Amino acid sequence: DGGITQSPKYLFRKEGQNVTLSCEQNLNHDAMYWYRQDPGQGLRLIYYSQIVNDFQKGDIAEGYSVSREKKESFPLTVTSAQKNPTAFYLCASSPGPPYNEQFFGPGTRLTVL
């Protein structure tokens, strides 16, 4: 069964701590993305990667970091520099052009106390 998995589903952390969110896909997609969604809001792009060992900043990259050492994996670290990290984080992958449709994981809801 192909798909995207994110773990954990819910995550609680104390202010000032770094936290890493996991994203794995077995769809053999080259491109992977991280989005942030705040309550009642749309999707904002944090980082994306079109190929292994390469990634680009999205619209709201400050306070976040990523790595892409394997095609299947694209972990996101929320650092203590992120001023307001409490949000719903969505990982997606895409087969790329010409359609570039996004397939989303189930999301991780991060709450910083």
Next chain:
Amino acid sequence: QQPVQSPQAVILREGEDAVINCSSSKALYSVHWYRQKHGEAPVFLMILLKGGEQKGHEKISASFNEKKQQSSLYLTASQLSYSGTYFCGSYSGGYQKVTFGTGTKLQVIP
């Protein structure tokens, strides 16, 4: 340069029709449509490409006006399961990212 959607919210009774619009200020290669139910991840519905090609959901239709950079999603004979927030995504082609719209919250009531 986020696509703008209208209306922001709409309430329908089962069986009624709805149209959701999406406008972009950038030249588009394609428009994506996704539906997100509360607390869940967005699900891909369909893609409309320049030149009229479409890929996606059988029971949902959409149009793409390339000159105006606008797309409309048509939901006919709405069902309770259609409830959710609909997002359009603008895609300029190649290895560019998809930029998501502001969202339209649709609620279908019995």
